[in-house]
Amino acid sequence: MTLEEEVVKICQDLIRIPSVNFGEGKGDEKAVAEYVVASLAEVGIAATIYESAPNRCNVIANIPGADTTRPGLVVHGHIDVVPANAEDWSVDPFAAEIRDGMIWGRGAVDMKNTDAMILAIIRKWARTGYKPPRNIVLAFFADEEAGMTFGSRWMAAKHPEVFAGCSEAISEVGGFSVTVGDGKRLYFVEAAQKGIHWMRLTATGRAGHGSMMNDENALTALTEAVAKIGRYEWPQRYTSTVKTLFKKIADATGKSYDEKDLRPLLSEIGPTARMIGATLQNTANPTMLDAGYKANVIPGSATAVIDGRFLPGHEDELNTTIRSIIGPDIAIETVSRDIALEVDFEGDLVDAMCRAILEFDPEGIPVPYLMSGGTDNKALSELGIVGYGFSPLQLPADLDFMALFHGVDERVPISGLEFGVKVLEHFLENC
Numbered sequence: 001m002t003l004e005e006e007v008v009k010i011c012q013d014l015i016r017i018p019s020v021n022f023g024e025g026k027g028d029e030k031a032v033a034e035y036v037v038a039s040l041a042e043v044g045i046a047a048t049i050y051e052s053a054p055n056r057c058n059v060i061a062n063i064p065g066a067d068t069t070r071p072g073l074v075v076h077g078h079i080d081v082v083p084a085n086a087e088d089w090s091v092d093p094f095a096a097e098i099r100d101g102m103i104w105g106r107g108a109v110d111m112k113n114t115d116a117m118i119l120a121i122i123r124k125w126a127r128t129g130y131k132p133p134r135n136i137v138l139a140f141f142a143d144e145e146a147g148m149t150f151g152s153r154w155m156a157a158k159h160p161e162v163f164a165g166c167s168e169a170i171s172e173v174g175g176f177s178v179t180v181g182d183g184k185r186l187y188f189v190e191a192a193q194k195g196i197h198w199m200r201l202t203a204t205g206r207a208g209h210g211s212m213m214n215d216e217n218a219l220t221a222l223t224e225a226v227a228k229i230g231r232y233e234w235p236q237r238y239t240s241t242v243k244t245l246f247k248k249i250a251d252a253t254g255k256s257y258d259e260k261d262l263r264p265l266l267s268e269i270g271p272t273a274r275m276i277g278a279t280l281q282n283t284a285n286p287t288m289l290d291a292g293y294k295a296n297v298i299p300g301s302a303t304a305v306i307d308g309r310f311l312p313g314h315e316d317e318l319n320t321t322i323r324s325i326i327g328p329d330i331a332i333e334t335v336s337r338d339i340a341l342e343v344d345f346e347g348d349l350v351d352a353m354c355r356a357i358l359e360f361d362p363e364g365i366p367v368p369y370l371m372s373g374g375t376d377n378k379a380l381s382e383l384g385i386v387g388y389g390f391s392p393l394q395l396p397a398d399l400d401f402m403a404l405f406h407g408v409d410e411r412v413p414i415s416g417l418e419f420g421v422k423v424l425e426h427f428l429e430n431c
Contacts, residue, residue, distance in 0.1 A: 004418040011116035012096035015105035021080035023146040033057035043126035056150035065134040071167035072135035077115040078144030081107040102411040114391035152379035174389025179397035181253040190389025191368035192241040195340030197308040207300035222302040225326040234281040248367040271400040279370040312340040356427035394419040
């Protein structure tokens with residue numbers, strides 16, 4: 001079986017194991033973790049399962065390098081997926097059906113495709129006796145889809161020794177192609193991530209009968225505050241990663257670059273603009289409301305949840321702005337918070353990524369980008385490990401790739417997967 005054939009098979013196998021993470025501690029990665037362990041054991045590689053809670057499983061394996069004096073590389077992926085409502089899909093979300101040249105199913109892009117690439121490459125190395133240039137720690141994490149509490153966060157806090165000697169890491173959502181201009185392909189490598197501040201707002205007032213006058217209605221106060229947040233226009237703030245990306249977009253398309261306002265260039269990158277546009281500013285989106293229990297009872301309190309995302313270096317701006325919008329009378333409680341990241345798009349590791357892309361697409365243009373979400377690289381960064389998103393895929397120009405993450409009918413092009421596994425192999429053999 002060729003490398004390309006094996007990555008397709010493993011990807012299908014992984015999708016068919018529904019490792020669904022429902023959040024709030026409700027998840028189960030055990031079966032998929034056992035598959036990963038068995039897949040590695042089949043070619044003589046020992047792997048260990050670290051169970052952070054019942055059925056919440058992380059897998060670690062060590063691949064010795066040719067030069068053990070060099071700092072190691074963490075190659076990691078998460079093995080949980082978000083839920084899928086089968087009634088909304090045109091295929092069974094856990095059947096891994098091949099249709100229209102794509103593998104369909106939950107996790108096809110987020111991120112069992114990359115897990116499959118990693119396993120296919122490591123299995124090939126084991127069969128041929130190949131040793132990578134440096135030590136590699138393979139990590140397959142639980143719980144990435146619900147805050148990393150049972151996954152990378154737990155591993156970094158409870159078992160930092162498994163990452164000892166590692167200085168760099170690669171993981172998901174990077175190295176995918178975006179077609180611009182007259183067909184030029186930019187390959188977006190993730191070099192920065194927004195931070196997270198999910199906050200619960202609580203308004204209190206005077207409970208009472210719904211038929212009476214009440215100028216202390218908690219629900220009224222809360223919804224007015226939530227509407228102001230939802231409609232607030234955040235100022236543009238451009239990080240170094242964003243500026244580099246947009247200079248590359250301007251160069252590739254022949255459009256003008258105005259550092260004072262990069263938004264006109266968003267139209268050059270098609271549907272990807274929805275995600276990239278969110279990296280030009282802080283964002284705060286209302287996502288949940290909870291109040292009342294009966295139609296004729298004015299509640300004494302009301303709550304809302306806001307999904308706040310801040311740019312590297314702009315966390316204080318997010319928090320002070322939210323407070324100024326809602327005023328002093330509404331309480332703010334942090335539901336979840338995580339750091340922002342930004343690393344330089346330069347150095348030997350980045351050079352190896354760029355060379356790997358150009359080896360298989362000589363006209364490709366590797367570029368850095370700032371991700372609106374986050375990955376397990378955040379947890380590893382607290383151990384001093386510098387991380388990038390590099391899970392390469394060459395995508396059809398008309399595919400709305402970002403819409404597939406957590407979306408209905410999630411799918412990955414087989415040709416893109418075959419391209420990606422070759423690029424990733426080249427990178428890992430030359431980094």
